[in-house]
Amino acid sequence: xxxxxxxxxxxxxxxxxxxxxxxxxxxxxxxxxxxxxxxxxxxxxxxxxxxxxxxxxxxxxxxxxxxxxxxxxxxxxxxxxxxxxxxxxxxxxxxxxxxxxxxxxxxxxxxxxxxxxxxxxxxxxxxxxxxxxxxxxxxxxxxxxxxxxxxxxxxxxxxxxxxxxxxxxxxxxxxxxxxxxxxxxxxxxxxxxxxxxxxxxxxxxxxxxxx
Amino acid sequence: xxxxxxxxxxxxxxxxxxxxxxxxxxxxxxxxxxxxxxxxxxxxxxxxxxxxxxxxxxxxxxxxxxxxxxxxxxxxxxxxxxxxxxxxxxxxxxxxxxxxxxxxxxxxxxxxxxxxxxxxxxxxxxxxxxxxxxxxxxxxxxxxxxxxxxxxxxxxxxxxxxxxxxxxxxxxxxxxxxxxxxxxxxxxxxxxxxxxxxxxxxxxxxxxxxxxxxxxxxxxxxxxxxxxxxxxxxxxxxxxxxxxxxxxxxxxxxxxxxxxxxxxxxxxxxxxxxxxxxxxxxxxxxxxxxxxxxxxxxxxxxxxxxxxxxxxxxxxxxxxxxxxxxxxxxxxxxxxxxxxxxxxxxxxxxxxxxxxxxxxxxxxxxxxxxxxxxxxxxxxxxxxxxxxxxxxxxxxxxxxxxxxxxxxxxxxxxxxxxxxxxxxxxxxxxxxxxxxxxxxxxxxxxxxxxxxxxxxxxxxxxxxxxxxxxxxxxxxxxxxxxxxxxxxxxxxxxxxxxxxxxxxxxxxxxxxxxxxxxxxxxxxxxxxxxxxxxxxxxxxxxxxxxxxxxxxxxxxxxxxxxxxxxxxxxxxxxxxxxxxxxxxxxxxxxxxxxxxxxxxxxxxxxxxxxxxxxxxxxxxxxxxxxxxxxxxxxxxxxxxxxxxxxxxxxxxxxxxxxxxxxxxxxxxxxxxxxxxxxxxxxxxxxxxxxxxxxxxxxxxxxxxxxxxxxxxxxxxxxxxxxxxxxxxxxxxxxxxxxxxxxxxxxxxxxxxxx
Ligand SMILES: Nc1nc2c(ncn2[C@@H]2O[C@H](COP(=O)(O)OP(=O)(O)OP(=O)(O)O)[C@@H](O)[C@H]2O)c(=O)[nH]1
Ligand SMILES: [Mg+2]
Numbered sequence: 001x002x003x004x005x006x007x008x009x010x011x012x013x014x015x016x017x018x019x020x021x022x023x024x025x026x027x028x029x030x031x032x033x034x035x036x037x038x039x040x041x042x043x044x045x046x047x048x049x050x051x052x053x054x055x056x057x058x059x060x061x062x063x064x065x066x067x068x069x070x071x072x073x074x075x076x077x078x079x080x081x082x083x084x085x086x087x088x089x090x091x092x093x094x095x096x097x098x099x100x101x102x103x104x105x106x107x108x109x110x111x112x113x114x115x116x117x118x119x120x121x122x123x124x125x126x127x128x129x130x131x132x133x134x135x136x137x138x139x140x141x142x143x144x145x146x147x148x149x150x151x152x153x154x155x156x157x158x159x160x161x162x163x164x165x166x167x168x169x170x171x172x173x174x175x176x177x178x179x180x181x182x183x184x185x186x187x188x189x190x191x192x193x194x195x196x197x198x199x200x201x202x203x204x205x206x207x208x209x210x211x
Numbered sequence: 212x213x214x215x216x217x218x219x220x221x222x223x224x225x226x227x228x229x230x231x232x233x234x235x236x237x238x239x240x241x242x243x244x245x246x247x248x249x250x251x252x253x254x255x256x257x258x259x260x261x262x263x264x265x266x267x268x269x270x271x272x273x274x275x276x277x278x279x280x281x282x283x284x285x286x287x288x289x290x291x292x293x294x295x296x297x298x299x300x301x302x303x304x305x306x307x308x309x310x311x312x313x314x315x316x317x318x319x320x321x322x323x324x325x326x327x328x329x330x331x332x333x334x335x336x337x338x339x340x341x342x343x344x345x346x347x348x349x350x351x352x353x354x355x356x357x358x359x360x361x362x363x364x365x366x367x368x369x370x371x372x373x374x375x376x377x378x379x380x381x382x383x384x385x386x387x388x389x390x391x392x393x394x395x396x397x398x399x400x401x402x403x404x405x406x407x408x409x410x411x412x413x414x415x416x417x418x419x420x421x422x423x424x425x426x427x428x429x430x431x432x433x434x435x436x437x438x439x440x441x442x443x444x445x446x447x448x449x450x451x452x453x454x455x456x457x458x459x460x461x462x463x464x465x466x467x468x469x470x471x472x473x474x475x476x477x478x479x480x481x482x483x484x485x486x487x488x489x490x491x492x493x494x495x496x497x498x499x500x501x502x503x504x505x506x507x508x509x510x511x512x513x514x515x516x517x518x519x520x521x522x523x524x525x526x527x528x529x530x531x532x533x534x535x536x537x538x539x540x541x542x543x544x545x546x547x548x549x550x551x552x553x554x555x556x557x558x559x560x561x562x563x564x565x566x567x568x569x570x571x572x573x574x575x576x577x578x579x580x581x582x583x584x585x586x587x588x589x590x591x592x593x594x595x596x597x598x599x600x601x602x603x604x605x606x607x608x609x610x611x612x613x614x615x616x617x618x619x620x621x622x623x624x625x626x627x628x629x630x631x632x633x634x635x636x637x638x639x640x641x642x643x644x645x646x647x648x649x650x651x652x653x654x655x656x657x658x659x660x661x662x663x664x665x666x667x668x669x670x671x672x673x674x675x676x677x678x679x680x681x682x683x684x685x686x687x688x689x690x691x692x693x694x695x696x697x698x699x700x701x702x703x704x705x706x707x708x709x710x711x712x713x714x715x716x717x718x719x720x721x722x723x724x725x726x727x728x729x730x731x732x733x734x735x736x737x738x739x740x741x742x743x744x745x746x747x748x749x750x751x752x753x754x755x756x757x758x759x760x761x762x763x764x765x766x767x768x769x770x771x772x773x774x775x776x777x778x779x780x781x782x783x784x785x786x787x788x789x790x791x792x793x794x795x796x797x798x799x800x801x802x803x804x805x806x807x808x809x810x811x812x813x814x815x816x817x818x819x820x821x822x823x824x825x826x827x828x829x830x831x832x833x834x835x836x837x838x839x840x841x842x843x844x845x846x847x848x849x850x851x852x853x854x855x856x857x858x859x860x861x862x863x864x865x866x867x868x869x870x871x872x873x874x875x876x877x878x879x880x881x882x883x884x885x886x887x888x889x890x891x892x893x894x895x896x897x898x899x900x901x902x903x904x905x906x907x908x909x910x911x912x913x914x915x916x917x918x919x920x921x922x923x924x925x926x927x928x929x930x931x932x933x934x935x936x937x938x939x940x941x942x943x944x945x946x947x948x949x950x951x952x953x954x955x956x957x958x959x960x961x962x963x964x965x
Contacts, residue, residue, distance in 0.1 A: 004778065008779055008781065036611065036613060037613065038613050038614070038615070038711065038714070039613075039615065041713040041810055042806055042807070042810050043803070043806060044711070044712075045772075045775075045803070047775050047778070047779070058779065060779065073806055076802070080795070080799065
């Protein structure tokens, strides 16, 4: 029987409240934007299937509440994530400074090999900007994380961000798989796919079965 | 004796008889007597002689004197003739002068008389010329007055001159001319009034609208504007009827009353206006509802008509009588009513309707009871229109609502909320800021709007003469209709788009608070209508439908999430050996669900129970469908064990009573049929299955032979596939044989049933 997808990536959006995490996800999943601010309560997720180099990749993207009071609920989701988007608001200095704290959170709670990306959102609001693009880039270099400025409102770089993160995850996963499964080992005629894989992998890599 | 007789004769004048007798009869006879007579004569002669001797000298003197007088007389005569001639000569000129004088005097008298007469004529003439200029200047009323003066005062005073009679003859002609001219003026006026009456109506409507829109804010604003532009304000008319210059009409009326044709005039005026009314009543535009402008101008025209007539009723000297006005009105009202009925049903401007009603009331004076049907109908329609209006208000509120509990940072904000919505804040009062209300901004906003609605609604019934109690009852009815129908309708519309779970939860909470607040609304109504508070009507389940909707949405929402998780299912149906770990989509799903369910704690228990039931049921159904999916042709027992493991996770979740208020083990029941199926197959318990089949309450009562057969078939397929090249061991062969037998029996059972 045909599976509806080849691969499932779990992504996580974190960042201060109001930076636009939900908006970015809404833009990516529904291609729409809502000006009103409805702060997220707890956690929610959206699923979108994208095509990556001919592979159908399902992205399950978890949107967390930025508010402090939900911190315990949301940190529980770090561990299962394969990629994390750190979002700040270019019109809000504090949200940018907090990125450091968010990164610390990741280091404490997420898998070591989680892919990360920093998004400077609301870049359409140039007149209210408090954080220059250069500072964002510098921060990303400091932490060796990819960086892009986005606008959920103008649909700027949102697709790009998700695709980039997904592609990075896929690359990392293929590398790992190659390492544990040299090519040729999979070529037996009656070798069962599922049994090929390690039973208890140490990381999320096990969760994705490439067909 | 003879002596005596003579004496007797001399003494007696006439009766001489006896004397004669004595003469004849006496002694001596008549000779004696003659003797005596002779003696007597001698005596007398002696006496005469003596007398003549005595007067003779005097006589001579007299003659002498007489002769003297004669010459004197002749002298005097000459002298007198002389004088006479002289006098005659001198008096002749005098006489002619006198005669001249007499003639001059006569002329003078004549002149005076003429002047007097002329002076009498002069006012007549000046008046006549004044009259002419007045007529020329179209000042008909003064002209008529002048005419009257001319006719009754001046003309009789002046004599019967020819020119007077000419003027007299001219008077009726002039009068007629004036009447004609004033009639022409009246026609102009009528034409004018007809043109202006829509504007009058427009202005009246606008003023009514202004009055309606009179809030403190507006009043202050208007005051300011007035301060700024005092000069401007004085120019324009203040009252609608001031748009029309009634003076021609009044003039005509005066003229006609002077002409004694007042009644005719009034009759004529009314007839004309009635005709105009008929014209006005036929809407100029065919379909009034096509454009609100059409409706407005129609009503403005009608209203303008009646405003003007009403104005005339109060000012117009009997030109318009209340009876006539009412009569015209009742003639119009049917027409208007039917026009309105066909057209108002499409009006959506409550202010307009209020103005209409207001005008109708103005026209009616005191409201009759029962209300005119058109007002009644309009009242109903007004309520409808208001509701429609408030639907958009509500929609606006809901569209812009974040559905988050109101959070206030300081006392001022706190008081702001407490002032607009009746909430028992005892508990909240003691908490530190920021304080959080349980309801969202929607609740106070809607509450305030319902009050606004009540105000607006009561505006219509104001002055209709309804008792406070009746008004209050109707207001309560409308208000609860507004909430239970309009607001609920908006909520349903809201539910048509997918809403985040938390918003749905807040909506349910909010409706609860709104429902609780209805008693305060009723109190409010009784306060402003001044009627007794009615507390009997429990609003109870006003929003139950909306809540049900929201609950349904929550369930759908959860089900959708469950579906999304299950779409991530990635079973390897030929799995040889289970991992011993539950599938990640299942563990993710269950932890997500428990997270969501705890965040639903604000929800009424019923709703949470419904939500968890829906989610669990969905999970069970979806998992079972996976097994039964015809696209899945083979299922290895390894895969079956994996699924079993996942189902166990779900069952643990269900057994853990994720929300309070569930019946003991009720969530597990959703998994019962799946559980029995899995148990049957993994336990290979065919003997008891076949034994118990058809028995109520059996261990596998929920497993139909068909399902059992389907799954068994898939198992068989998978086993055949995995053992194509291998030699079957003995127990495997037995198992295969058993499998075939069971399949056969199940088929038989199926056939029996079918
Ligand atoms: N101009 C502009 N506004 C944005 C953009 N992205 C988000 N916003 C606005 O920012 C506000 C907050 O957006 P959300 O996406 O709800 O913020 P969030 O990060 O999910 O906040 P929490 O759920 O509280 O953590 C909303 O009013 C959005 O409309 C953007 O790219 N440009
Ligand atoms: Mg959010």
